[in-house]
Amino acid sequence: MTPLNKKLFRDLWHIKGQAAAISIVIALGVMMVVMMTGLVETLEQTRDTYYERYRLADIFAPAVRAPNLLIKQIGDVDGVQAAEGRVTGSALIDLDGVDLPLRAIAISLPDYETPRLNNIYLSDGRLINARQPEEIILLNSFAKARGLKPGDTLTTTMNGGRRDFKIVGLAQSPEYLYTTAPGEFVPDDGRFAVIWMSQSALSAIYDMKGAFNEALVSLNRGANEAEVLDAIDRLLDNYGGQGAYGLEDQFSNRFVTEEISGLKASAVGVPPVFLAVAAFLLNIVITRLVQAEREQIGLLKAF
Incomplete structure (x- = not known):
């Protein structure tokens, strides 16, 4: 080991506390x-895989009442990969110990087949029997928040x-990773x-036999979403169409996307603060070392 290296290690030992602090900050x-960065990539991949596996729609098109035959016309729109109609309706839930009814949305599932779009993941119990109109499946997060389970009456x-x-x-x-009642902005699993x-069963309750009030649409790769939205709006215009919108405007997806965007911003903004502090501390330590070793530096430069 050369004398200069020995001196280097000796000087580092003298400032071992400062060197350790700077190393920890870096x-x-x-x-x-x-x-x-890894967390953001993992969340994005998990979200995309979940959406793809359960076929989350790219476009949602609510209406007042449209005939089921219109679904074929929507499916024939250029750029549309698949289209499916469903019935949705608002509901109120009465629970023991809760003063006010809780709001809910009722959504139809095909009677004897798997939904082509917006499929669900059954976490407990079984699927509904279309011959039993009183059977329902409840959102897991709400059920857990309210202590409900399969076999209970709602x-x-x-x-x-x-x-x-x-x-x-x-x-x-x-479709409902985050849930919030209409008019509210903060998700609450126990309130919606x-x-x-x-x-x-749902068509009979809302007088929607042979009809639907929301169309779900998936797009082909490279399809022009704006053109498809315009075409769907024109088809639903005579049936009380309320304006089709894309997945980016769907509440739950937008909330998830904003959460991930916030993590991205933190990944870009927070680490440089630590590195800047480390650079500042390193500059102070080196400046002090140079000042303390000025005579030795001058002597070495003289040779």
């Missing part, structure tokens, strides 16, 4: 870059009528529910 900065008000349903299953859906029922 390590934290690098660690945060790696962790937060009292609701739908289309002005009071009805009792039997919970046969709990499910999750990519999603109820899935058979198409025939």
Whole structure:
């Protein structure tokens, strides 16, 4: 080992506390870059995989009442990969110990087949039997928040009528990763529910036999979403179309996307703060070392 290297290690030993502090700050900065970047990529991949596996629609098109035959016309629009109609309706839920009814949305599932779009993941219980109109599947997050389970009875008000349903299953859906009641902005699992029922049962309640009030659409790769939205709006215009919108404007997806965007901003903004502090501390230490070793530096430069 050369004399200069010996001197280097001796000087580092004298400032070991400062050197350790600077090393820790630099390590934290690098660690945060790696962790937060990896977290963002993992969340994006998980979200996209979940959406793809359960076929989350690219376009949502609500209407007042449209005939089922219109779904074929929507499916024939250039750029549309698949289209499906469903029935949705608002509902109120009465629970023991809760003063005010809780709001909910009821959504139809095909009677004897798997939904082509917006499928659900059954986390507990079983699927509904279309021959039993009183059977429902409840959103898992709401059920857990309210202590409900398969086999329980749920009292609701739908289309002005009071009805009792039997919970046969709990499910999750990519469409409702975050749930919030209309007019509210903060998600609350215990204040808003999603109820899935058979198409025939829900159609009978809301007088939608042979009709739908929301179309779900998936797009081909490279399709022009704006043109498809315009075409769907024209088709639904005579049936009380309320304006089709893309996945980026769907509440749950937008909330998830904004959460990930916030993490991205943190990944870009926070680690440089640690690295800047480390650079500042390093500059102070080096400046002090140079000042303290001025005579030795001058002597070495003289040779």
